[in-house]
Amino acid sequence: MARRHCFALDLVDDATLIADYEARHAPDSVWPVVLDHLRAQGVETMEIWRTGDRMMMIAEVADDYPRAVDAPTEIDDWEQLMWRYQRALPHAAPGEKWVPMQRIFAFGETR
Template identity: 85%
Template sequence: MARRHCFALDLVDDAALIAEYEARHAPGAVWPAVLAHIAAQGVEAMEIWRTGDRMVMIAEVADDYPRAVAAPAEIAEWETLMWRFQRALPHAVPGEKWVPMQRIFAFGDQQ
């Protein structure tokens, strides 16, 4: 059974940059090497949601996630490009992008 991980990250609060960021994540726009690397790490499904300049990423991952896999050169290029649009959360450690979130409520746990 897949596990779910959630992460948060902010975007630069600029409408044009946000529009470009979304365009770079439209169907077919993400570089194939990036998608392959995400899958190789054990990610089975992933979604990114946005409100304003705040984003949440939800990843369904294999039991052995994260798998140690070598990153092709395109990954560093993609990450450098993405930093143009992204800004770390105030409580992120230096260099950290997507900050893991802690689940504090589950509807099923309430019953």
């Protein structure tokens, strides 16, 4: 059964950079090696949502996520490219990009 993880990250507040970032995430624009690496780690589906310069990523992952897999060198290249557009949240650890979010409410579920 897949589990859901949500993460947050900010973009540099620049309309041109935000448009370029979105273009790099348009259908068939993300590098195939990046998508293959996500699948290898156990990511089954992923969505990124944006409002202003704030983003939220929702990932449905396998029970054994994250799987220990070697990252191709292109992954570092992709991450360096993405840092051009992204900026860490104020409370992120040094070098941390996507910060895990904590669910605080679930309509229709009892805990």
